Amino acid sequence: MNISTSVWLTLAVAVVAAVAAAVVGELVALGVRRLGRNHEILATLAQRGRRPLAGFMATLAAQWALKIYSQTADWQQPTFFALTLLTVAFGAWLAVVAANVVQDVLLLRYRIDVKDNRRQRQRRTQVQLVKRVAVALIIVVAVASMLLTIPGARGAGASVLASAGLLSVVAGLAAQTSLANIFAGLQIAFTDGIRVDDVVVVEEEWGNIEDITLTYVVVKLWDQRRLILPSTYFTTTPFANWTRNSSDIIGSVDFDVDWTVPFDEVRSHAEAFVKDHPLWNGQTYALQVTDARNSFVSFRVLVSADSGGELFDLRCAVREELVALLRREHPGALPKVRMDTPRAVHIPQQDGHRATRTVTG
Structure with a gap:
């Protein structure tokens, strides 16, 4: 068997392994969906995570299959590099789907269309912000993992760490406002100052808290306008919260x-x-x-x-x-305005003459 034939055979085995792994992923998702009929989180996770799970298993299977080709070839390094990037991307996609599913299931437990929903609104605010933090961390870790697969990235990282002191000062000054808003958003979520659907008066405007992110808060005004304020506004500026202690x-x-x-x-x-x-x-x-x-x-x-x-x-x-x-x-x-009519009063004088004075009454 010549080299060309063995290469094509290896690639064919890798493709078959990837397809088989993808099919196995689909079957696993189908089985989890059927087993989780009584568990909403499992059923939803299986439905939304079907594609990223199949892609993740397919890229792993393709990498394992390609390792059977023991000879050195020019196509190996870029192929393994691309498959590694795809594996990390599918894994991050699956993790983000899991975070979104957990959030959706928890939000269904804390419904705000009830009479007294103060506690539910507090929990929904915390769940949404925690999910956003988790997704941000997943994306950062995924991007960092992809960069580390680039040849020479570790050497470049050493030089970056050598100047970390100067870079940290510059980054700290540049991101001071953003970091302040992020910490303010976390403070809002866990100190129960405002919650989603709270009725507030800000900037002399009456509205409801529609969304709370890590950096800004969206207030839905009574005329359907949206007032977008930085998170630091609610930690540094006085405002009125009409539903702080009760929903009515x-x-x-x-x-x-x-x-x-x-x-x-x-x-x-x-x-x-x-x-x-x-x-x-x-x-x-x-x-x-x-x-x-x-x-x-x-x-x-x-x-x-x-x-x-x-x-x-x-x-x-x-x-x-x-x-x-x-x-x-x-x-x-019905309201009416009363006005007194002026009248003349004659006042007798001692010399026999009379003086006239106008008075009201």
């Missing part, structure tokens, strides 16, 4: 009316309306007279709901209902 939110509806308003009737009507409204969460309701000055009497209605959007709709509904009540049943209680 309290809001007020303010009115200015005339002094003749019948508060007993308005109070009973408002209470019945709020307690029958589907957006009220049953936590807070009150009607209070807050001020009485000049031509107006001010009162407010306090209500609570489970989210910022529901609270806004509930406040609008209460406002519309009470305005309609006053217009329909008590039009005299």
Whole structure:
């Protein structure tokens, strides 16, 4: 058998081994999916990790098959180099898939579409940030492993380590802001300052925390805009968190009316309306007279709901209902401005003459 024939035979064996390993990987994923019907994490991992597992096993099998060719050839080094890179890439892909699957399964356990979701929102925030850190570490390790397979990389690494002191100072100054945001993101995740879906007021804007990353936080505003702030903002700047201790939110509806308003009737009507409204969460309701000055009497209605959007709709509904009540049943209680009309007063004098002075009253 000549050299050319043995080379082609070796390559054919490597291809067959790679195909066989890929098929074995597909069968392993299929078996795990069937065995994990009652375990969601196994079923999801088998479904998403099917392709990277098949690729990882195929590249390993191809490398082992090519080692049977014991002679020296020009094609060996670049072929093994490419297969090594593919093996590392498929392994990193499989690890990233595993991290994403674990995150998805954990997020299903911590649902935020429940009445009191404060603890669930805290856990979701932590899980998402930990997953992002894990994926970043996997990618860094994979890229470093690929670079180490390049001939001469270790020698170059020694020269880099020799100047590590100067490089660390330069890198530290250049990445100071980025590192501060990364540490701030970790601090946010594990100190429970804010959580995903928290209702906050930042930069005089009302919104919900939509996403928390290692470097920035996305706030979804009430008008569907997104306010993107660096993580350090929430560790250095005061802000209002309306759902820090509980998920329900309290809001007020303010009115200015005339002094003749019948508060007993308005109070009973408002209470019945709020307690029958589907957006009220049953936590807070009150009607209070807050001020009485000049031509107006001010009162407010306090209500609570489970989210910022529901609270806004509930406040609008209460406002519309009470305005309609006053217009329909008590039009005299609508606000009006009172003004005193000037009148002339005659003041007798001792010499028999009378002086006239204009007064109000």
